[in-house]
Amino acid sequence: MGKNRINLSMPSLTDAKIRKKLGIEKIKYELDPKYKDLGKGKKYFILTYGCQGNEADSEVMAGILEEIGYEKAVDEKHADLVLLNTCCIRENAEVRIWGVLGQLKGRKRENPDMLVGICGCMPQEESATKKIIESYDVDIIFGTHNRQNLPKLIYQAYYTKAKVVEVISSQGNILEGSPKIRESKHKAWVNIMYGCDEFCTYCIVPYTRGRERSRAKEDIINEVEELVKEGYVEITLLGQNVNAYGKDLDTNYTFGDLLYDLDKTGIKRIRYTTSHPRDLDLKTMEAMRDCKSVMPHLHLPVQSGDNEVLKRMNRKYTYEIYMEKINKLKELVPGISITTDIIVGFPGETNEQFLNTLKLVKDADFEGAYTFIFSPREGTPAFKMVDNTTEEEKHERLEKLIDEVNKGYKKGNERFLNQEVEVLVDGESKYGKDMMCGYSKHLKLTHFKSADKSLVGKLVKVKITEVKTWFMIGDLVE
Ligand code: 5AD
Ligand code: SF4
Numbered sequence: 001m002g003k004n005r006i007n008l009s010m011p012s013l014t015d016a017k018i019r020k021k022l023g024i025e026k027i028k029y030e031l032d033p034k035y036k037d038l039g040k041g042k043k044y045f046i047l048t049y050g051c052q053g054n055e056a057d058s059e060v061m062a063g064i065l066e067e068i069g070y071e072k073a074v075d076e077k078h079a080d081l082v083l084l085n086t087c088c089i090r091e092n093a094e095v096r097i098w099g100v101l102g103q104l105k106g107r108k109r110e111n112p113d114m115l116v117g118i119c120g121c122m123p124q125e126e127s128a129t130k131k132i133i134e135s136y137d138v139d140i141i142f143g144t145h146n147r148q149n150l151p152k153l154i155y156q157a158y159y160t161k162a163k164v165v166e167v168i169s170s171q172g173n174i175l176e177g178s179p180k181i182r183e184s185k186h187k188a189w190v191n192i193m194y195g196c197d198e199f200c201t202y203c204i205v206p207y208t209r210g211r212e213r214s215r216a217k218e219d220i221i222n223e224v225e226e227l228v229k230e231g232y233v234e235i236t237l238l239g240q241n242v243n244a245y246g247k248d249l250d251t252n253y254t255f256g257d258l259l260y261d262l263d264k265t266g267i268k269r270i271r272y273t274t275s276h277p278r279d280l281d282l283k284t285m286e287a288m289r290d291c292k293s294v295m296p297h298l299h300l301p302v303q304s305g306d307n308e309v310l311k312r313m314n315r316k317y318t319y320e321i322y323m324e325k326i327n328k329l330k331e332l333v334p335g336i337s338i339t340t341d342i343i344v345g346f347p348g349e350t351n352e353q354f355l356n357t358l359k360l361v362k363d364a365d366f367e368g369a370y371t372f373i374f375s376p377r378e379g380t381p382a383f384k385m386v387d388n389t390t391e392e393e394k395h396e397r398l399e400k401l402i403d404e405v406n407k408g409y410k411k412g413n414e415r416f417l418n419q420e421v422e423v424l425v426d427g428e429s430k431y432g433k434d435m436m437c438g439y440s441k442h443l444k445l446t447h448f449k450s451a452d453k454s455l456v457g458k459l460v461k462v463k464i465t466e467v468k469t470w471f472m473i474g475d476l477v478e
Contacts, residue, residue: 005133006156008166011126011143013379016169016207019197023171024213024248027148029178031067035151038158039070045079049097050087052238052273053209054120056189057147058085061119063179064150072181077107081115081154086122088204090375097122101136108137115139115157119147123167124208127378133163143167144209148175171195172210176219186424186457187234188227192220192258196240198276200303201314201381202343202374205240214245217253217261224265233457234269234424235262242272243279256283263291268459269424270294271443274301278316280325289332296333297443300326301341305360306353309346312385319360326364337412337442339368344401345394346374347385354397361404367412367442369405373398406469413444413467420477421446423462425455431473445471 044065048058061083062072073079084100087093097118104116117140122128124143132138139157142149146166156164172195182188196205197212224235237258239245245255255272262270270293277300288294300322304310307318326338342361344354361369373394376383421440429437434451440462448462461477 003137004160004162006160006162006164008164009168010165011124011129011167012169013126013207014169016124016210016379018171019211020171024211025173026216027173027175029064029148029175031064031151035068035155038068038151038155039065039081042070042080043073043078044070044081044083045073045076046083046085047076047100048085049093050085050089050121052189052236053191053194053240054085054087055183056191056238057120057144058083059180059182059189060175060178061085061147061150062181064148066181067179068151068154076104080113081117083117083119086118086120088121088125088128088208088377090372090377092375094122094128101132101138105137115154117142117153117157120144121204121208124169125204125378129165129167133165139163141165141167143169145170145172148178169207170210172213174213174215176215184426186232187236187426188232189238190220190223190227190235191215191239192237192242192255192272193239193245197244198241199314199381201312201385202346202377204377204380207379209240212241212244212248214247214249216249217246217258220258221261221265224262224267228266231457232267233459234271235267237262237270237272239272240274241276241279243275243281243284254281254283256281256285256287259284259287259291259294263287263293267293269441271297273299275299277302277322277325280329282328285329285332288329288336295441295443296336297339297441298329298336299339299341302360302364303341303343304346304349304353305357306349307356309349309353312348313343313346313382319356322360323363335415335442337367337444338364339370339443340364340366341370341372342401342405343372343374344397345387345389347382347387347389349374349389351393351397354400358400358404361401361408365411366405366408368409369401371398371401371405410467410469412442413469413472416440416442416444416464416472417467418464420461420463421472421474423448423460425458425460427456428453431471437471440472447471447473448476450476 195210429435462474464474
């Protein structure tokens with residue numbers, strides 16, 4: 001595209017691999033007064049893709065935009081600034097975003113003053129940033145470590161009319177004190193750490209999100225105490241591997257300790273995601289048993305049930321260790337619901353190895369799983385591994401896996417039939433007229449008859465009368 005370009009920095013895969021012992025910067029967010037009214041009279045809209053980490057980042061960016069005067073538009077068509085917060089975990093996540101970028105091209109033709117920004121994980125990939133610059137009409141390109149510079153980037157894009165690119169591939173920083181506009185008034189994301197040091201061989205995240213770095217416990221506890229004061233009922237602690245919380249701080253204070261401390265804040269419900277089986281320790285399991293506010297659900301991605309595949313994935317545990325951990329957890333937290341992530345068709349996965357995954361799904365009694373076909377990501381070790389399984393075979397494996405997983409979903413819901421469950425009400429339900437919905441403690445989507453909108457954000461009791469594979473239906477207990 002014929003526009004000038006300001007290259008503040010470009011992504012580098014080589015830099016993204018570096019893990020130093022020191023050098024994580026804690027940034028205290030401060031707005032340069034010169035940007036104070038930059039967005040006055042203008043509207044923004046953020047399109048968010050990918051994981052909860054991206055959702056939480058979008059809340060920070062919304063906070064920053066509103067601080068400089070922007071107001072939220074009803075949709076991207078009515079916005080002066082559209083931000084795409086992107087994901088690149090699998091190829092199809094990217095394909096979607098190329099499609100949206102294509103549509104925005106047309107919209108920019110109709111409204112040349114509209115600014116389009118792309119951020120999040122995709123710009124962290126060298127090849128994606130190159131393609132965005134060359135083929136799309138995007139004004140601002142910035143990475144996961146640059147979000148606090150949003151006012152500066154908008155300012156430059158407005159006043160120079162150039163394409164502004166700022167993507168650093170560093171170990172990352174910890175941003176404190178930024179404004180936030182939370183999507184919900186009763187459920188909140190709370191980042192407890194950023195980045196990932198696991199380097200599973202299929203995964204791009206360690207390159208897009210930087211080094212594993214924990215927020216100070218005081219900052220986390222203060223944030224949760226504030227949320228309690230504001231009337232929040234549920235928090236979800238976020239990190240790529242929350243079980244590694246504190247390992248980088250050299251203080252012996254672990255994720256389990258944090259759960260015990262957060263339980264004392266008075267928040268009613270605590271969830272957390274995502275966990276790594278290797279780092280899930282006894283202290284965390286005991287905290288799940290002891291802390292009333294920690295919900296009886298755990299998302300524990302297993303990825304494969306075959307030890308040789310797990311080794312090549314660099315997962316650092318075996319079938320046996322995984323089963324041992326979840327059995328211990330089931331003993332300590334009776335009735336806990338366990339969900340997982342599974343990849344089929346990892347390079348070189350044989351049918352026999354796939355059958356070991358199916359066996360694990362049965363043995364583990366998962367009550368849900370996100371299932372994926374392996375997607376090669378440039379820059380990761382698995383990208384170069386020999387893969388001679390046909391696409392057809394991979395799809396067959398996925399279907400067999402989904403059949404088994406669905407049995408678990410249904411069975412997981414059936415155990416609540418005729419029982420009373422506690423539901424945090426999210427809002428109106430699309431399931432039927434005058435129905436509301438929310439999630440039970442075990443993270444089961446629950447619909448119930450009521451037209452009372454004042455229930456939103458409240459904990460109610462629902463007696464389950466019917467269950468389906470994906471949700472439960474019940475009556476409000478007065
Ligand atoms: N291909 C397929 N699935 C992947 N995941 C991560 N990387 C890939 C990949 N390259 C899955 C894992 C992870 C979830 C968030 O996405 O199962 O737990
Ligand atoms: Fe996607 Fe991973 Fe980035 Fe989340 S961290 S947005 S899952 S690539």
